[in-house]
Each structure stands twice: as C-alpha cells, then as structure tokens.
C-alpha cells in the first residue's frame with residue numbers, strides 16, 4: 550500500500566482523544582474521498598499525512614517516506630491544499646508560480662496555464678484581487694500542476710460555485726496519472742461523486758468504512774422505492790417513498806453508489822466493514 554496508517558493515536562493538547570487506533574491503507578493511484586462530519590478530524594488527518602502534525606503514537610508512511618521527518622525528498626512529492634492557505638497577496642498568479650513552482654521538480658507550467666484557462670483565470674491578476682473561490686481555483690490548478698505523487702486536498706470545493714464544481718471534477722479527472730494518489734477530504738459528499746474510486750468514512754476516531762467504489766456497486770444496490778423494501782441494510786424516508794441500500798442479487802444490474810446514503814448508513818451503523826465481509830462470504834457459500 551502506498552499510504553499506510555497503523556494504530557494512529559492523536560489528540561490536540563488538553564483536548565480529548567481525536568484518533569484512537571486508526572488504521573488506513575491506500576493503494577497507489579487511488580482517488581480517495583475522505584468523508585466525515587464537521588469536526589471529526591479530516592483536516593487533522595491530512596495534516597498528519599503531510600507531516601505538519603505528529604502522531605502521539607502509531608506510524609504513518611507514504612511510499613518510503615515518514616511524513617514527520619519532512620525530508621526534502623518527501624516535500625518534493627507531496628502537495629497539501631489546506632482549507633485556509635496563507636498567500637502573498639501582492640503577488641500575481643504568475644509570480645506565485647515562478648517562486649513556488651521551483652519547489653516541485655515535476656511542476657508543469659503549460660499544464661498550469663491550461664487548468665487556469667479551464668477555470669477562466671488569467672495569470673497577471675494579483676492574488677489579493679481574487680475572490681475566495683477564485684483563489685481556491687488558483688491553488689487547485691497549482692496543486693495539480695505540481696504533478697506530485699501525493700496530493701492532499703482539504704475541502705477543495707469550499708467556496709466554489711456550482712459550475713466551478715463540475716469544472717473541478719473535470720480538471721481533476723483529466724490531470725492525474727496512475728502513479729499519483731489523491732486524497733480529497735470533504736463533508737460535501739455530492740461534490741466528489743463520480744470522481745473518487747475509493748471512499749473512506751471517518752467517524753468516532755477511526756476509519757469506519759474504507760472501500761473501493763466499484764466493489765460497493767458490485768455488492769450493493771442503491772435504490773429508491775415507494776414501499777419499505779425487504780432485506781434492506783439501510784433505509785431513509787424521502788418524500789413519499791424510501792431510499793435504500795441492499796445486497797445485490799446475482800446478475801442484477803449495478804446501480805451507482807449514492808455517497809450520501811452510504812455516509813448516512815455508516816454513521817447510523819447500518820453498514821460497516823463487516824457488512825462488506827458478510828456480503829463477500831455469502832457469495833462464496
């Protein structure tokens with residue numbers, strides 16, 4: 550696994566335990582959605598992965614790197630898009646690129662131009678003259694253009710309007726290679742639908758569900774029904790009917806994974822890692 554988090558414990562000084570024996574493993578080339586409610590620690594976990602915070606105990610490795618060591622070889626391979634980036638306001642986008650791009654050996658200036666153009670931005674504008682959402686687009690474009698092996702995006706769609714969110718999905722999908730691993734933390738689950746290939750749900754100090762999205766749609770049906778469905782793992786009343794998750798029968802058509810329904814199911818404990826194992830076992834029997 551390219552990212553490995555073993556038995557991670559962490560708390561802020563004088564605060565209750567935030568992570569309590571957290572395990573998380575990510576295969577190379579994944580685009581992972583890290584989902585969790587406000588305050589569950591998504592942002593903290595990304596800070597730990599990038600070495601900006603240190604575990605109380607446990608180990609974190611990204612390839613052969615130990616983030617807390619912050620070695621230059623690691624810093625050249627990781628880009629962390631924080632939720633609140635400090636930026637030199639008087640600098641133009643172009644000047645920012647010249648200075649910051651030098652830290653990333655694989656930075657591609659023409660790729661940066663292209664992504665900025667996709668977002669409708671021009672390089673000559675000063676960072677302080679941009680709106681919050683526009684600045685977010687600049688740093689997103691910059692992050693993708695670093696071509697770092699590890700990209701950690703904390704709430705990247707915060708501040709983006711609806712059209713920009715679909716451009717975001719398009720530029721992310723179009724600017725990644727199989728060697729790159731992207732982790733996107735968000736509480737806005739719909740924003741990463743059709744973009745991620747793995748989903749990790751953080752709750753109560755642990756990764757409560759970690760799964761491949763294709764595997765989920767292979768095992769479960771995410772549907773709606775006017776009646777309360779039999780044998781559902783999870784149901785939610787919506788309008789005059791129900792949304793549900795249930796096991797997929799042999800040769801039944803696959804349905805797209807509803808991240809929102811999955812997220813609620815995990816939070817309500819209707820679904821957990823064991824549910825996946827049970828579905829797997831019942832197929833074997």
Ligand SMILES: Nc1ncnc2c1ncn2[C@@H]1O[C@H](COP(=O)(O)OP(=O)(O)OP(=O)(O)O)[C@@H](O)[C@H]1O
Pocket residue numbers: 561562564567585586587588589590591592593594736
């Ligand atoms: N510097 C800090 N000192 C003390 N406590 C902190 C600090 N930063 C975050 N916390 C606390 O740690 C918990 C997790 O915060 P974190 O920002 O990681 O959550 P999050 O899942 O990213 O939330 P959100 O979705 O609102 O961004 C919260 O209870 C928060 O109050």
